[in-house]
Amino acid sequence: MLPTAVREKLAVLGGPALRNFPVPVWPPRSQTTAQRLADLYMSGDWSFNLAGQTKEFCKDFAAYHDADHGVLMVNGTVTLLCALAAHGIGAGDEVIVPAVTWPATAMAVKYLGAKIVFADVEPTTLCIDPTKIEALLSQRTRAIIPVHLLGAVADMDVIMSIAKRHDLVVIEDCAQAHGAKWNGRAVGSMGHVGSFSFQQTKIMTSGEGGICITNDRELHSRLYRLSHIGYAPGEAMGHYKSKPDADLVCNNYRCTELQAFLLREQFEQFPKLIDTYNRSLKYLDDRIANIPGVRVQSPGRLTDRRSCFKWTVIFDQEPLNKIPLDVLLKAINAEGVPMSRGYPPVYRHTLFNLPPSDYVIPDEGCKVAEDIAGARAAGLFHQWLGAGDDVLEAIGDVLTKIASNSASLRAMG
Ligand SMILES: *Cc1c(COP(=O)(O)O)cnc(C)c1O
Numbered sequence: 001m002l003p004t005a006v007r008e009k010l011a012v013l014g015g016p017a018l019r020n021f022p023v024p025v026w027p028p029r030s031q032t033t034a035q036r037l038a039d040l041y042m043s044g045d046w047s048f049n050l051a052g053q054t055k056e057f058c059k060d061f062a063a064y065h066d067a068d069h070g071v072l073m074v075n076g077t078v079t080l081l082c083a084l085a086a087h088g089i090g091a092g093d094e095v096i097v098p099a100v101t102w103p104a105t106a107m108a109v110k111y112l113g114a115k116i117v118f119a120d121v122e123p124t125t126l127c128i129d130p131t132k133i134e135a136l137l138s139q140r141t142r143a144i145i146p147v148h149l150l151g152a153v154a155d156m157d158v159i160m161s162i163a164k165r166h167d168l169v170v171i172e173d174c175a176q177a178h179g180a181k182w183n184g185r186a187v188g189s190m191g192h193v194g195s196f197s198f199q200q201t202k203i204m205t206s207g208e209g210g211i212c213i214t215n216d217r218e219l220h221s222r223l224y225r226l227s228h229i230g231y232a233p234g235e236a237m238g239h240y241k242s243k244p245d246a247d248l249v250c251n252n253y254r255c256t257e258l259q260a261f262l263l264r265e266q267f268e269q270f271p272k273l274i275d276t277y278n279r280s281l282k283y284l285d286d287r288i289a290n291i292p293g294v295r296v297q298s299p300g301r302l303t304d305r306r307s308c309f310k311w312t313v314i315f316d317q318e319p320l321n322k323i324p325l326d327v328l329l330k331a332i333n334a335e336g337v338p339m340s341r342g343y344p345p346v347y348r349h350t351l352f353n354l355p356p357s358d359y360v361i362p363d364e365g366c367k368v369a370e371d372i373a374g375a376r377a378a379g380l381f382h383q384w385l386g387a388g389d390d391v392l393e394a395i396g397d398v399l400t401k402i403a404s405n406s407a408s409l410r411a412m413g
């Protein structure tokens with residue numbers, strides 16, 4: 001027997017909303033951090049220095065992700081660009097990118113003049129489908145960029161074995177997966193380079209920012225030079241001694257010490273945040289398992305510590321699979337839960353304006369990206385996972401209420 005509130009008329013049809021949630025605070029703020037930030041501000045040491053915030057943060061963040069080196073940059077788009085450039089990828093090369101991701105993953109390929117090759121995604125994880133990769137390889141394929149999307153980790157075992165077989169570079173796009181682990185290994189440390197974003201919506205943030213991590217000392221040096229207008233790691237400001245490799249087009253993508261400081265402050269709290277998120281994800285997944293019509297995004301075959309950018313559900317089962325997603329979302333929003341549509345395939349994204357000659361779509365199309373990720377998935381920003389047990393319970397109640405009112409929703413659609 002369902003609780004009374006769940007059996008009420010839907011809010012979108014004039015019934016009472018199940019909940020009226022306050023929006024959880026993000027990014028986290030504290031007076032202590034504000035005071036310490038003020039001290040750093042007064043110090044005037046805002047750009048890079050060898051003993052500063054940036055150096056400490058890079059070391060700690062890389063170590064937490066099983067990597068020896070980190071290079072902090074201005075955002076998680078140029079980190080992808082540098083990860084590709086560090087491998088000499090450019091005009092005439094092809095790079096495989098999942099059809100479902102933030103447009104930046106594909107744009108990084110374009111900035112270097114290489115061709116974007118879109119691969120379809122798995123219906124379970126919504127991450128790149130490794131069984132679709134080999135059919136897309138050509139003589140020109142140089143790299144794969146698996147994206148650990150929303151709340152899942154791409155199948156790194158299969159991807160790495162394909163890469164090994166065909167001598168391909170693997171750049172992990174971890175912008176949505178800080179802290180996740182796959183089979184005991186942290187994301188970002190399994191491929192050749194791991195790229196993260198610290199943009200304001202991500203689960204660790206300095207407003208803007210990004211980092212490349214790697215276990216390869218030579219790659220670290222190339223990444224550092226690429227983003228520090230040619231400086232080598234360890235060279236103090238104004239005291240450059242050695243020349244970058246001739247093939248590197250070095251730029252200035254450095255982040256400020258103020259941002260690195262904010263990241264260090266958040267990093268102290270990060271293990272606790274990840275624990276909370278993992279507990280909340282488990283609760284929600286168990287709760288949703290019993291609701292007809294909806295399933296949760298799978299975290300990945302061997303994912304043993306989860307991360308989350310958006311908690312994501314997929315409405316592709318009876319009795320909700322025939323109701324348009326916009327109708328479902330309108331009803332869910334009216335009950336007090338601000339879920340929103342998942343990503344369309346990149347090549348259909350409003351912000352993506354490249355001509356078809358810049359990219360390749362597989363002959364059979366990207367069916368899962370089109371019909372599931374883009375049409376039946378919806379997500380809730382990660383900060384809701386930290387909003388407390390009563391909020392989690394209510395999210396379950398709202399989806400229960402939606403499922404048990406599918407007949408009236410179908411009439412609406
Ligand atoms: C956010 C994001 C990026 C880009 O990071 P920015 O810091 O916003 O430049 C790249 N890839 C994915 C998957 C992202 O979510």
